[in-house]
Amino acid sequence: MSRATSFFAAACLSLAAATAFAQGAPSGGGAAPGAAPGGPPHGRMKPCSEQPDPAKCEARRKELREAFKSAREACKDSSDRRACMAQQLCAKAPDPAKCQERAQQRRARREGAQKQ
16 A cells, blocks of 8 residues: 555656646747847847957947936936937937837837736
């Protein structure tokens, strides 16, 4: 009787373990939603050392850090901080209208994901 109980318990545990691992989130091909096809996985930027022109990459990232820093400072007391940040960052963009459109799309995706 003890052998049968042990065997049954082991079978139940292995079945539970198999179903637990089968419940993982769908991968979606390894890229983040909205990420460019063929881009880095999960939407992360590659290190500048892997870029064709590392100096240009570092300069661009420094410029972006400064823009975010000034936008955060300008929007620290705003009631709708995300909209303020988008407005501040898009004001400095080469094509502000296109930047605002992409910001609205990101916001709609984020709000849709939060509802689920």
